[in-house]
Amino acid sequence: MSDREDxxxxxxxxxxxxxxxxxxxxxxxxxxxxxxxxxxxxxxxxIILFDEQRQxxxxxxxxxxxxxxxxxxxxxxxxxxxxxxxxxxxVLPADVPAMQxxxxxxxxxxxxxxxxxxxxxxxxxxxxxxxxxxxxxxxPGPLSSSDxxxxxxLADVATVGLVQQRTISAxxxxxxxxxxxxxxxxxxxxxxxxxxxxxxxxxxxxxxxLRRQARSSNRPLREVAQAVLTRGGPPTVxxxx
Amino acid sequence: xxxxxxxxxxxxxxxxxGAPDEWPLALTEQxxxxxxxDGVCLALTGLTTDGELQSGGVVAATDPLAAQLEAVQFAVGxxxxxxxxxxxxxxxxxxxxxxxxxxxxxxxxxxxxRGVRAxxxxxxxxxxxxxxxxxxxxxxxxxxxxxxxxxARVFADVAIAVxxxxxxxxxxxxxAAPPPAALVGGHSVxxxxxxxxxxxxGSSLSVxxxxxxxxxxxxxxxxxxxxxxxxxxxxxxxxxLRGVFEPGPAPTTGDADRGATP
Numbered sequence: 001m002s003d004r005e006d007x008x009x010x011x012x013x014x015x016x017x018x019x020x021x022x023x024x025x026x027x028x029x030x031x032x033x034x035x036x037x038x039x040x041x042x043x044x045x046x047i048i049l050f051d052e053q054r055q056x057x058x059x060x061x062x063x064x065x066x067x068x069x070x071x072x073x074x075x076x077x078x079x080x081x082x083x084x085x086x087x088x089x090x091v092l093p094a095d096v097p098a099m100q101x102x103x104x105x106x107x108x109x110x111x112x113x114x115x116x117x118x119x120x121x122x123x124x125x126x127x128x129x130x131x132x133x134x135x136x137x138x139x140p141g142p143l144s145s146s147d148x149x150x151x152x153x154l155a156d157v158a159t160v161g162l163v164q165q166r167t168i169s170a171x172x173x174x175x176x177x178x179x180x181x182x183x184x185x186x187x188x189x190x191x192x193x194x195x196x197x198x199x200x201x202x203x204x205x206x207x208x209x210l211r212r213q214a215r216s217s218n219r220p221l222r223e224v225a226q227a228v229l230t231r232g233g234p235p236t237v238x239x240x241x
Numbered sequence: 242x243x244x245x246x247x248x249x250x251x252x253x254x255x256x257x258x259g260a261p262d263e264w265p266l267a268l269t270e271q272x273x274x275x276x277x278x279d280g281v282c283l284a285l286t287g288l289t290t291d292g293e294l295q296s297g298g299v300v301a302a303t304d305p306l307a308a309q310l311e312a313v314q315f316a317v318g319x320x321x322x323x324x325x326x327x328x329x330x331x332x333x334x335x336x337x338x339x340x341x342x343x344x345x346x347x348x349x350x351x352x353x354x355r356g357v358r359a360x361x362x363x364x365x366x367x368x369x370x371x372x373x374x375x376x377x378x379x380x381x382x383x384x385x386x387x388x389x390x391x392x393a394r395v396f397a398d399v400a401i402a403v404x405x406x407x408x409x410x411x412x413x414x415x416x417a418a419p420p421p422a423a424l425v426g427g428h429s430v431x432x433x434x435x436x437x438x439x440x441x442x443g444s445s446l447s448v449x450x451x452x453x454x455x456x457x458x459x460x461x462x463x464x465x466x467x468x469x470x471x472x473x474x475x476x477x478x479x480x481x482l483r484g485v486f487e488p489g490p491a492p493t494t495g496d497a498d499r500g501a502t503p
Binding site for chain 1: 245328329330331366367368369370394428429430432433434435436437438439440441446472473
């Protein structure tokens with residue numbers, strides 16, 4: 001296998017490994033977006049979910065730098081994610097002029113952040129678009145067709161990862177699960193702030209502290225975040241259930 | 242874009258239901274009607290010092306049976322709303338009397354005897370801020386339809402806004418609280434700022450969020466702006482009378498000597 005094929009295979013093995021009993025959705029999505037950006041050869045990315053009010057919620061991002069997170073949140077009104085949600089199809093602009101025409105308010109922010117290209121690949125569950133894999137690149141130009149295929153596979157895996165814990169007998173269960181995932185995200189944001197304040201780090205670095213703690217103590221991100229908020233600091237003893 | 246359903250319900254409540262104290266009951270009644278259920282209860286929850294869930298009391302209920310659901314669960318220590326709060330997700334039970342329903346035997350026996358067949362519990366949370374629970378029940382078995390479930394979630398979000406508003410009001414003069422707005426929304430900075438302010442004040446997240454909201458109201462700036470100011474460390478909260486201060490640049494050496502009187 002070529003190096004790239006090795007990378008792809010490794011990525012899917014890593015993701016498959018996480019689909020187990022102690023599944024941690026937040027860590028899974030973070031792993032997925034990190035791998036997606038690496039495999040698609042783009043420079044930044046995020047997993048976005050649409051809540052019941054069709055507001056964009058960022059579930060995972062390759063960087064927690066405030067500027068990047070803002071680029072996702074700006075797309076509530078306009079941008080590739082909105083178009084992707086409406087059409088249910090990948091949104092792959094041709095070039096910067098095409099982006100300026102399609103998204104006159106969003107594109108300047110994208111360019112200011114140093115990117116030259118943005119795209120969105122839908123996360124679909126049956127007929128619904130529940131979210132998108134949103135990627136940014138500093139170099140211009142669209143994805144190759146094989147990269148697009150890979151992107152679609154990764155977006156599908158992200159959807160599966162989100163809902164895999166429960167058998168879906170009604171669409172409502174899916175919506176509830178998405179809601180639970182969104183709530184986890186809020187907990188993590190609150191914990192980022194608390195860690196940032198206590199350590200003097202910025203919120204992006206604070207996220208990495210939480211993530212390292214989760215990995216080294218082999219616990220879900222949300223649980224670590226919850227413990228920080230309950231006790232005001234990282235736990236030293238694993239809580240009993 | 243049309244106004245979101247949550248904003249619509251909230252606007253309707255505040256316009257039709259008179260004083261804020263009447264909003265919770267109106268909310269439960271509208272929720273019951275919109276979801277075609279037989280009863281709705283809005284209850285507060287809190288945590289003991291050991292981190293166990295405890296009831297904070299029923300805020301409003303459409304009828305006594307709805308309120309009993311809440312009391313029985315806390316009495317036996319298990320039930321759909323406790324599961325919903327512990328797992329931070331809505332919980333549906335289409336038939337308490339189904340022998341395959343094994344999750345809460347004591348609760349199921351007790352409520353089944355009172356004629357309750359289906360129960361749907363929605364936790365009311367802002368991340369780690371646990372406010373309470375909205376609980377729906379029916380005397381017939383079956384799940385909520387997709388539309389009914391969607392409506393229930395809308396009313397859960399409305400309930401969060403109403404509970405936050407009532408909390409704001411209890412801290413200050415009745416008319417000086419900001420109007421209830423659909424929840425803080427998806428802006429990460431507000432949630433991050435809640436964590437930072439909670440650490441600055443040594444308070445709960447709930448208090449931190451209330452302080453952020455209050456400051457946004459009195460300073461007449463959007464909540465997200467305040468959030469950004471806090472996260473970029475241009476604004477800090479403290480226990481001074483003003484409640485906030487802007488940390489200036491660090492003093493350079495030699496400042497201490499200037500202005501000294503001879």
